[in-house]
């Protein structure tokens with residue numbers, strides 16, 4: 001422990017002194033031995049004082065007590081920590097067509113106008129599947145102008161500010177891997193006209209990567225291998241960064257949460273917000289949007305009920321017979337696919353952040369380059385060799401007393417960019433963006449060329465959020481083209 005240099009009462013130098021490197025070493029060693037992690041000091045003798053100090057700093061902040069259960073566990077124990085088998089029941093799904101949508105929409109609009117709503121994007125991931133060598137939000141995502149994901153969200157927020165005359169601050173969670181480069185990107189683009197003061201970045205925490213036999217890995221002889229602590233790390237990071245306090249001071253009590261990879265997201269959705277605060281299925285703590293799963297095998301998390309709580313099961317945790325179960329009248333019983341769009345009350349996030357246990361940690365087998373303890377050399381393994389620990393934001397759902405699940409249309413709101421090709425790739429997302437633009441344009445009475453066989457739009461269309469946030473918005477415009485030619489590539 002580092003002692004206080006100044007006695008706060010007498011304002012004179014206290015007798016506390018900084019512990020020496022040797023004292024710190026002995027303290028850390030003792031602590032690491034107790035948790036079976038003393039190998040982290042293997043190269044101590046060959047390090048200079050600066051590197052020794054850096055290594056000790058990392059050892060001193062390792063949350064070893066919290067991670068106790070992870071050490072020594074084998075690779076067989078992947079995924080969520082084994083839960084006793086609970087009965088899995090279907091969740092109640094709220095649908096717009098079954099309620100007075102206009103009433104809830106008006107409530108949500110009022111919340112936005114009153115300055116109660118902020119946007120929150122988690123952008124700390126590594127984006128390994130996409131293979132983009134920069135923050136994922138900088139990826140060129142749109143079909144005609146190749147705007148980045150960040151630009152699409154920024155334009156949506158700007159359009160929402162104009163429409164509802166509200167401030168709508170934007171919080172972005174980065175990680176140590178992309179914090180600087182993300183901010184640099186926004187600086188370079190002048191914060192996309194949003195104003196520097198209202199775009200707020202903070203970095204999430206990290207957790208050590210482990211070998212399959214539960215030993216913390218070294219990335220360098222004097223540096224622990226760390227990975228971002230998952231999107232669930234948002235709970236602690238929101239609080240630790242002072243963001244929750246800032247929101248409170250500005251009268252923001254509701255967060256519109258979305259991930260960095262979905263250019264179709266409605267960054268603020270009055271209907272969803274109104275339902276979150278006033279629908280009987282919601283306790284106003286956390287609500288989620290879902291889409292109907294494409295088929296029982298689609299690899300998305302599924303909302304269900306366990307122990308009288310709503311929760312999200314990873315697709316691998318939903319037994320096949322339940323995934324394929326249908327209602328007597330047709331339709332899958334467990335169809336509520338998670339799309340990682342939530343509304344949170346800030347009071348609920350405060351409560352979660354107060355919980356010393358935090359959200360549970362999930363384990364995933366990944367490739368991590370690490371220092372070989374015998375040779376001291378960095379080894380980049382050809383295959384997954386390590387366990388990364390991550391918290392998932394959707395584990396907040398069962399903590400709420402009642403959590404609303406609201407079904408929306410996939411083709412209107414969800415086209416993520418996850419993989420370099422195939423499913424959920426730039427190609428599929430651009431197609432979905434163009435198709436949505438085509439539908440909105442058609443709803444204004446403008447003809448769009450379509451394939452006679454499969455109905456696919458035969459032009460590439462891009463609609464800026466600054467042009468319209470929804471089809472009604474679009475219908476108000478007088479500057480839309482009257483004709484769209486086959487093969488045209490048009491941005492509105």
Ligand code: UTP
Nearest residue numbers: 122123124125126127128129228230231259260
């Ligand atoms: P993904 O689960 O898609 O992970 O993140 P990823 O790291 O972006 O991509 P892969 O798996 O390496 O290919 C979903 C969302 O959660 C954020 C991501 O930035 C994305 O918006 N995220 C993920 C974080 O903010 N922090 C994390 O530690 C992990």
